[in-house]
Amino acid sequence: MACRGxxxxxxxxxxxxxxxxxxxxxxxxxxxxxxxxxxxxFYPNMGGVESHIYQLSQCLIERGHKVxxxxxxxxxxxxxxxxxxxxxxxxxPLKVMYNxxxxxxxxxxxxxxxxxxxxxxxxxxxxxxxxxxxAHDALFHAKTMGLQTVFTDHSLFGFADVSSVLTxxxxxxxxxxxxxxxxxSYTSKENTVLRAAxxxxxxxxxxxxxxxxxxxxxxxxxxxxxxxxxxxxxxxYRKGTDLLSGIIPEICQKYxxxxxxxxxxxxxxxILEEVRERYQLQDRVxxxxxxxxxxxxxxxxxxxxxLNTSLTEAFCMAIVEAASCGxxxxxxxxxxxxxxxPENLIILCEPSVKSLCEGLEKAIFxxxxxxxxxxxxxxxxxxxxxxxxxxxxxxxxxxxxxxGEAVLPMDKRLDRLxxxxxxxxGYIFALLAVFDFLFLIFLRWMTPDSLxxxxxxxxxxxxxxxxxxxxxxxxREKNKMFKAR
Amino acid sequence: MDACGGxxxxxxxxxWLSLQNSMILSAAIFITLLGLLGYLHFVxxxxxxxxxxxxxxxxxxxxxxxxxxxxxFIEMGKVKDVVINEAIYMQKVIYYxxxxxxxxxxxxxxxxxxxVFQSAKPRLDCLIEVYRSCQEILAHxxxxxxxx
Numbered sequence: 001m002a003c004r005g006x007x008x009x010x011x012x013x014x015x016x017x018x019x020x021x022x023x024x025x026x027x028x029x030x031x032x033x034x035x036x037x038x039x040x041x042f043y044p045n046m047g048g049v050e051s052h053i054y055q056l057s058q059c060l061i062e063r064g065h066k067v068x069x070x071x072x073x074x075x076x077x078x079x080x081x082x083x084x085x086x087x088x089x090x091x092x093p094l095k096v097m098y099n100x101x102x103x104x105x106x107x108x109x110x111x112x113x114x115x116x117x118x119x120x121x122x123x124x125x126x127x128x129x130x131x132x133x134x135a136h137d138a139l140f141h142a143k144t145m146g147l148q149t150v151f152t153d154h155s156l157f158g159f160a161d162v163s164s165v166l167t168x169x170x171x172x173x174x175x176x177x178x179x180x181x182x183x184x185s186y187t188s189k190e191n192t193v194l195r196a197a198x199x200x201x202x203x204x205x206x207x208x209x210x211x212x213x214x215x216x217x218x219x220x221x222x223x224x225x226x227x228x229x230x231x232x233x234x235x236x237y238r239k240g241t242d243l244l245s246g247i248i249p250e251i252c253q254k255y256x257x258x259x260x261x262x263x264x265x266x267x268x269x270x271i272l273e274e275v276r277e278r279y280q281l282q283d284r285v286x287x288x289x290x291x292x293x294x295x296x297x298x299x300x301x302x303x304x305x306x307l308n309t310s311l312t313e314a315f316c317m318a319i320v321e322a323a324s325c326g327x328x329x330x331x332x333x334x335x336x337x338x339x340x341x342p343e344n345l346i347i348l349c350e351p352s353v354k355s356l357c358e359g360l361e362k363a364i365f366x367x368x369x370x371x372x373x374x375x376x377x378x379x380x381x382x383x384x385x386x387x388x389x390x391x392x393x394x395x396x397x398x399x400x401x402x403x404g405e406a407v408l409p410m411d412k413r414l415d416r417l418x419x420x421x422x423x424x425x426g427y428i429f430a431l432l433a434v435f436d437f438l439f440l441i442f443l444r445w446m447t448p449d450s451l452x453x454x455x456x457x458x459x460x461x462x463x464x465x466x467x468x469x470x471x472x473x474x475x476r477e478k479n480k481m482f483k484a485r
Numbered sequence: 486m487d488a489c490g491g492x493x494x495x496x497x498x499x500x501w502l503s504l505q506n507s508m509i510l511s512a513a514i515f516i517t518l519l520g521l522l523g524y525l526h527f528v529x530x531x532x533x534x535x536x537x538x539x540x541x542x543x544x545x546x547x548x549x550x551x552x553x554x555x556x557x558f559i560e561m562g563k564v565k566d567v568v569i570n571e572a573i574y575m576q577k578v579i580y581y582x583x584x585x586x587x588x589x590x591x592x593x594x595x596x597x598x599x600x601v602f603q604s605a606k607p608r609l610d611c612l613i614e615v616y617r618s619c620q621e622i623l624a625h626x627x628x629x630x631x632x633x
Contacts, residue, residue, distance in 0.1 A: 111576035453609040
């Protein structure tokens with residue numbers, strides 16, 4: 001492994017757009033990219049963005065690309081670590097400000113990010129989530145360094161309140177000179193295009209996926225004498241927990257043979273506990289608290305009907321997971337949800353207690369009359385819809401397209417900022433971009449690119465991990481180490 | 486008397502002032518010298534040596550600019566392996582060589598990681614050379630310890 005790294009010094013220090021694979025790879029592709037995923041959100045933090053980055057990276061590695069992930073340090077987890085298949089993760093020691101998002105001064109992260117981009121010979125920066133300050137920082141620096149940039153937006157946003165006005169402005173600045181943007185649903189694309197005033201041609205829609213083998217139905221786990229409604233979501237305002245607290249008493253009064261199982265934790269848990277107390281439903285409403293991702297399936301298979309009460313959702317992974325487990329899904333008609341599942345697998349309602357109760361009653365009626373398809377059949381239909389391999393393939397097409405495009409040179413970038421982002425913001429950020437550029441020149445003078453050791457590739461066409469015995473890499477408690485005997 | 490006392494008083498004041506000045510000055514020089522000596526003696530490392538003998542162990546010597554040497558010795562029985570690792574150091578990501586020590590309580594585990602060449606921080610190509618020779622010696626040591 002080590003000798004391969006030594007050979008890396010022969011490469012030109014300038015970032016090559018792509019490398020030609022040696023041809024001994026099983027994949028037929030000749031174009032491979034060095035991709036760097038940047039986001040504040042990664043494991044051990046749990047959530048949709050985290051699993052999206054992980055799964056997408058794994059599938060891209062499988063397709064012969066080199067992938068690294070950059071995120072911020074989580075407690076004691078800092079430094080460099082390797083995950084399955086040699087996926088390299090940099091946990092950078094940056095200060096966390098709010099909600100696992102790092103503080104940003106726009107400049108302080110440049111030295112480390114530049115060092116990583118140079119030593120890993122990154123050609124494409126792929127940032128995730130508009131809530132992540134680090135993702136925007138990385139985009140900003142990558143454009144200064146002349147690297148290709150891709151951004152994936154995972155959430156929907158409003159236009160009216162102060163915080164969204166500010167975030168939208170920031171997003172406009174950040175995305176106006178980004179090469180390509182990926183959204184998870186058409187609703188999300190529409191939303192992002194409007195928020196960031198983008199040209200819709202550079203926005204692609206690639207949905208999320210679920211691993212269908214993780215979510216298989218198990219009809220023997222549920223009791224058919226009672227109907228069980230499952231809710232799995234974080235108990236927060238956005239997920240419509242207030243609606244849920246209105247639905248529970250109404251449905252429970254109407255149907256005596258019906259139970260609720262609620263998985264998830266959050267600030268709104270207290271109102272559910274109040275409802276349970278007030279209507280004496282302790283034995284019928286089960287609150288499980290926070291669930292680990294691996295336990296979600298075991299909870300889902302205990303139910304007949306899955307209820308989703310989200311008020312806003314770009315692409316709802318939870319309903320796909322539930323449908324994959326063979327549950328009838330009842331959901332609110334918001335955001336990208338109507339695009340996710342075909343009409344015969346989902347009952348859509350307005351986000352109100354009355355409409356959701358009607359939807360549930362319809363589902364219960366269908367269940368009692370035996371009109372619902374068997375869980376196994378639902379699973380077989382759903383498992384073909386969203387797979388990570390498909391997502392990776394489509395993302396790869398975006399990379400191929402981006403690799404052929406030119407990165408805006410500094411003068412054009414400044415023009416774009418000034419003309420695109422309004423007079424005040426435009427000039428401020430153009431000035432900041434100039435400062436960033438000067439800072440980069442200073443850093444290049446302090447430590448020239450030629451003095452930076454090229455990292456040993458763990459993945460990709462020259463990946464030491466995929467081409468040599470995997471057992472040589474052993475895990476240690478603090479770091480993972482190389483060895484080559 | 487009067488005519489003479491004035492200039493004399495002036496002179497004493499002048500001498501005292503210059504004396505005071507020179508005292509501050511000499512103190513400053515003295516402290517700087519002391520600091521420099523301390524720096525050369527305790528901080529600035531001129532040379533780092535890694536000596537590995539398969540039947541004995543690993544000796545790491547760092548010689549300071551003043552000539553002072555500090556030596557650490559790890560006997561072979563404690564050494565588990567020598568590896569190259571990556572770390573984030575200041576605003577850089579660097580490779581470094583380190584020695585893994587066996588955990589006496591739990592044999593397959595590692596009790597400690599001892600970094601080598603901490604001040605020199607050689608680059609990867611140099612580390613690989615050192616690493617290869619270390620591995621050769623370690624492999625030889627393992628052969629001889631298992632064969633009889």
